[in-house]
Amino acid sequence: MIAVVGLVVGIVLGLVLKPDVPLWLEPYLPIAVVAALDAVFGALRAFLDGIFNDKVFVISFVSNVVIAALIVFVGDKLGVGAQLSTGVIVVLGIRIFSNVAAIRRHIFHA
Amino acid sequence: MPERFGAENLGAERSDANRFDAGKADSRARLLATLRHPSRGQAVGGVLLGLLGFAMVTQVQSNERDDTYAGLRTSDLVQVLNGLNAQSRRADSEIAGLERTRRQLTDQTQARQAAVDRAKDQAQTLGILAGTLPAEGPGIRITVNDPEGKVSLNNLLDAVEELRAAGAEAMEFDDSVRVIAQTSFEQDDSGLLVDGHQVDPPYVIDVIGDPSTLSSALNFPLGFSYDVKANDGSVKVDKPTTVKVSSTVPATAPTDATSGQ
Numbered sequence: 001m002i003a004v005v006g007l008v009v010g011i012v013l014g015l016v017l018k019p020d021v022p023l024w025l026e027p028y029l030p031i032a033v034v035a036a037l038d039a040v041f042g043a044l045r046a047f048l049d050g051i052f053n054d055k056v057f058v059i060s061f062v063s064n065v066v067i068a069a070l071i072v073f074v075g076d077k078l079g080v081g082a083q084l085s086t087g088v089i090v091v092l093g094i095r096i097f098s099n100v101a102a103i104r105r106h107i108f109h110a
Numbered sequence: 111m112p113e114r115f116g117a118e119n120l121g122a123e124r125s126d127a128n129r130f131d132a133g134k135a136d137s138r139a140r141l142l143a144t145l146r147h148p149s150r151g152q153a154v155g156g157v158l159l160g161l162l163g164f165a166m167v168t169q170v171q172s173n174e175r176d177d178t179y180a181g182l183r184t185s186d187l188v189q190v191l192n193g194l195n196a197q198s199r200r201a202d203s204e205i206a207g208l209e210r211t212r213r214q215l216t217d218q219t220q221a222r223q224a225a226v227d228r229a230k231d232q233a234q235t236l237g238i239l240a241g242t243l244p245a246e247g248p249g250i251r252i253t254v255n256d257p258e259g260k261v262s263l264n265n266l267l268d269a270v271e272e273l274r275a276a277g278a279e280a281m282e283f284d285d286s287v288r289v290i291a292q293t294s295f296e297q298d299d300s301g302l303l304v305d306g307h308q309v310d311p312p313y314v315i316d317v318i319g320d321p322s323t324l325s326s327a328l329n330f331p332l333g334f335s336y337d338v339k340a341n342d343g344s345v346k347v348d349k350p351t352t353v354k355v356s357s358t359v360p361a362t363a364p365t366d367a368t369s370g371q
Contacts, residue, residue, distance in 0.1 A: 004145075006156025007163045014167025021172040029169045036162045043155065047144070048137040054151030061158050081183060106137045 027076065028069040031088055035068035036061060038092045041099040048106035068092070238280055241290035242361040245280040249318035249353035250325055253346040256311035260341035263297040266313065269334040270295075273317050276327035280318040280355040284309050288357045305359075311343075321349045 039061040046052045075084030237243035281289035287304045296303040325347045328334045335345045
């Protein structure tokens with residue numbers, strides 16, 4: 001319940017404040033958002049599996065975001081930032097799909 | 111159990127299959143129960159989810175607001191810049207070509223306009239000389255009184271010739287008969303015929319030209335005025351500021367003569 005409220009509060013805050021993305025953050029924010037989404041779906045699946053732990057969720061959330069940003073950062077330094085971003089997005093996308101498939105089985109039994 | 115969180119590896123889904131049968135009955139119930147009873151773990155999750163929502167909305171908005179180039183890397187920007195440069199070069203050369211065409215068309219139009227103006231001027235000059243256009247300008251108005259009826263056709267013809275020699279540009283008898291190169295002068299029983307129209311004394315001749323030259327052309331010794339006086343008539347010469355020659359003759363194209371050029 002609180003999680004849903006937090007999500008709603010965050011979205012409303014973003015809509016109301018309309019913050020500008022700092023220039024240094026601009027390449028990393030989209031990847032970070034996708035990584036965080038992956039962590040959230042993973043957490044939801046773990047919750048439905050009955051193995052949810054809030055400490056693990058926090059650590060995985062933060063590490064997902066940091067590692068995704070780090071990969072993009074290193075890729076930019078190496079000159080393959082665009083390709084590496086694509087790779088990260090693809091991997092995270094596959095994970096999100098598989099997690100959502102498990103969640104779907106739990107909720108709809110199908 | 112905490113060490114197996116979520117699906118941290120992609121192979122997790124298969125091992126979940128065993129758990130699936132046991133857990134599916136209560137997973138919905140657990141979801142509903144958690145929605146009803148908040149806990150500390152949920153608060154942490156809520157904060158993180160709030161962060162995610164905030165970041166997501168921010169990114170979506172900046173993505174929609176951003177122009178095309180903000181997120182591009184240096185090499186991409188260089189490529190875009192090169193493309194734009196080539197495009198602007200093409201546009202420049204296109205502009206130059208179009209301006210050249212416009213200049214040519216303007217020149218042509220001006221030349222054509224000048225030719226038309228010249229032709230119009232010429233047509234007007236020739237029309238006045240040939241008698242097809244009405245004319246007005248400085249000149250004299252000659253009135254010949256002939257109470258005895260002794261002024262002859264030859265006298266009038268002399269007058270016309272002398273006026274022509276003095277530079278008359280347009281001439282008219284009795285405000286109705288234009289005198290041109292082909293005008294005929296005849297005499298029959300009823301009187302004088304100018305171009306087939308009968309004219310009766312007093313004869314009135316309107317002449318456009320230099321007034322002093324024209325009037326002196328009539329007055330030299332043994333000239334027109336002298337002849338008329340000898341025939342018991344009188345000549346009156348007026349010099350109005352503007353003489354109007356309003357009668358015209360129809361233009362006729364020459365049938366035999368062609369341009370010698």
